[in-house]
Amino acid sequence: MKLRHTLLAAIGLAFAATAAQAEIKVGVVLSATGPAASLGIPEKNSISLLPTTIGGETVSYIVLDDASDTTTAVKNARKLVAEEKVDVIIGSTTSPASLAMVDVAAETQTPMISMAASARIVAPMDDKKRWIFKTPQNDQQMASAIIENMSANNIKKVAFIGFANAYGEGWYEQFKKLADANGIEIAANERFNPADTSVTGQALKLMSVKPDAVFIAGSGTPSALPQKTLRERGYKGPIYQTHGVANNDFLRICGKDCEGTLLPVGPVQMARSLPDSHPVKASAMTYVEKYEAAYGAGSVSSFGAYAWDAGVLLEAAVPNALKAAKPGTVEFRSALRDALEGVKEVAGATGIYSMTAEDHLGLDERSRVMVEIRNGTWSLLK
C-alpha cells in the first residue's frame, strides 16, 4: 500500500516536472482538408518553417486539422488548451471557424492569432476579442487601395458589379463607404452569380450609365465573364478587380480581354518585383525564399504568408512575455497577450504590424500593392 503511494507520488512529481519545464507550446488549427484546403495546405506547409526556438526557449507546434468545419475547429481548440496546455493558438483558416474559436480562447485566457480575413474576428473590440489577433488584410485595406488609385486617375463615376453572395455584398459595403468619403459616385450597382453563363444584361446596364471605370468584385475565374462581356460590347474604360482573382487560372480564362485590369494584391505575390526600397520587400523575400526552397519554385501563395506572419508576431512578442512569466502558466499567456498587443513596426510577409489595444490587426497601406495585368502577367504599378 505504502509502496503504491510512493509510486503515485513519484509519477505525479515526474508530470509536475514536465509541466514546469520551460517549453513554449503553440497549438495550430487549420483546414488542411475540405473546401478550404487550398488555403489550409500552404498554411500547414508554412507552419513547418516557423522558428523552433524563440528567446532561448524551445517552441513546439501541435497541428490539428479542422477539415474546414466550424464544430471541429472549436473541438480542436478545446483539445489543444485542455490536453496539450498550449500557450497560444494559431488558427483557423476560415472566418466562421475563427469566429467560433474566439469563445474558447477568451474563456481559457489563451491568446489566439487567426489566419482568416473577416474584419469581424478582431473588431469591434470587446472583452473576448482582446485575446484575439489576426494576420490577413481586411477587405477595407484592399478597397482603399482601389479608391486611392481611382482618385489618382481622376475617376468620379464608377459602375459596380459583384457576386450575388457574401463576397460581393461585403465588398459593396466596404467600397461604398470609402467611395462616399472620397466623393466617388457609384452610378450602377449590379449582381451576378458565379455560375452564370451570360451577364450581357448587367454589362449593358453598367455601360448605360457611362461610367469612368467599372469595378468587378468577384473571385476566381467566374470574375472573368463580366470583363469579357464588357470588352465584347465595346467598353473601353478602365476595369478594376479584387485580389480574389489573383491566380493564374484567371489569366488563362480571361486572356487578352484582361489586359490593363487593375487590382490590389498582398506584397507576397509580387515580392520579387517590389523595389528594394519597399518596406515589406526584405521580409516578404525571406518568406518566399524559404518557402520555395522547401516546396519548389513558384509554389508560394499569400495564404501561407498569413501563417508565417503569425510566427513573425510570436517571434517579436515571446521574448517580452518571457521576462514576465514562465511558459505553461496563466501569467505567461496573459503576458504574451500584452506583448502581442504591444508589437510595433514588425515586418512580416504580408505587411508591417503595429498593434494597439483597439487594433488587433495592425496593418496599414503597406500591406497591399496595386498591380496591372500587362502582357498576360501581373506587373507592379509604380
Add this chain to the structure above:
Amino acid sequence: MDMSIALILGQDGITNGAIYALLALALVLVFAVTRVIFIQQGEFVAYGALTLAMMQSGALPATVWLLVVMGVLVTALDGAKALKAGQGRRAAAVAGWNLAYPLALAGLLSVLPANTLPLALQVILTLAIVVPMGPMMYRLMYQPIASAPVLILLIVSVALHITMVGLGLLFFGAEGQRTPAFSDASFELGPLMVTGQTIWVLVVSVLLIVALYQFFERTLYGKALRATAINRVGAQLMGISPALAGKLTFFLAAFIGALSGVLIAPITTIYYDTGFLIGLKGFVAAIIGGLASYPLAALGALVVGLLEAFASFWASAYKEVIVFTLIIPVLLWRSLTSRHVEEEE
C-alpha cells in the same frame, strides 16, 4: 432602356433560349419514352464542353476512361447473358460496341495529337466519347428498373446527377474552361453586333430541331419511339423493344446535351457543375410544355431565355428568382386547365 439595348438583350435571350430549347426537347423526349426525369441532361452539356477543352489543352480526356469502365460493365452484363443463351454472334456484337469501341477510341486519342487537329474533328471525337455514355447509362441504371414508378426513376436520376458532378470535378478539376470560337466572324446589324458563334448556335439548334422532326415523322425508329411514348404496352405488343427505345432515346438526349455543351463553350466559361443550372432552365421550359408538347417546350425555352436576359438588366440580383418563379403560374395554369390523370399507384 432604348431600342438598341432591347435588341441586344433580345439577341442574348434568343441565343440562350436556343440552347434551353434543345435541352427542353431532350427532356420531353426522355420523359415521354422512358418516364425518366433526365436531371443529368446538364452534366452531358458540361462533359461535352470540358472534354473538348481538355482535348484542346493537349491532355487525354479523362471521360474516355469512364466510357471504357461503363463499356466493360455493359459487356459483362449483356455478353454473359448472350453467351449463356448460346448466341455467340450476339455476344461478339455486344463486346464490339461496348468493349472494343471505347478501347479503340482511347487508343486513338492517346496516339493522335488531338490538340493540333482541326476543330471539326475535335468536336466529332468529343461527341464520340460522350454520346455513347447515354445508352450505356440507360442499360446499366434504368433498364433493370424500367417498369418502376416515376418516383424511383427520379431518385436514380438524382443519384446519377450527383455522381456525374462528382466525377466531373475529378476529371476536369474545379477551374473553368473556355474553348476558341468556331468562327471569329462578326458583323454589325444596326445596333447589334452578331458574332459567328451566335449564328452557329442558332443555325445548329434549328437544324437539329428540323432533323428531329424528320426523324420522328419519316423513319421507322422515330415512329417506334413515338409509339412507345404514346402507349408503352401497345408498342411492345407490336414488337417494339422497350430496351431499344430507351437506349435510342438516351443516345439522342446525350447527343443533344454534348452538342449544346460544345456550342456554348466558346461563349461562356464552363465549370464541372455549370450544367446543372443550364439543365434546370431547360427543365423549366419542358414544364411549360407539360413534359409532353415539343412546340410548347421550345416556345417556353425562348420565354425563359428572354426573361433571363431582361431580368438581368432590370434586377440582376433577383434574376434566378424571377426565372424560376415563372414555373409557379405555369403549373397553376396547367393544373387548372388540364385533367390530371394519376399514372400509377
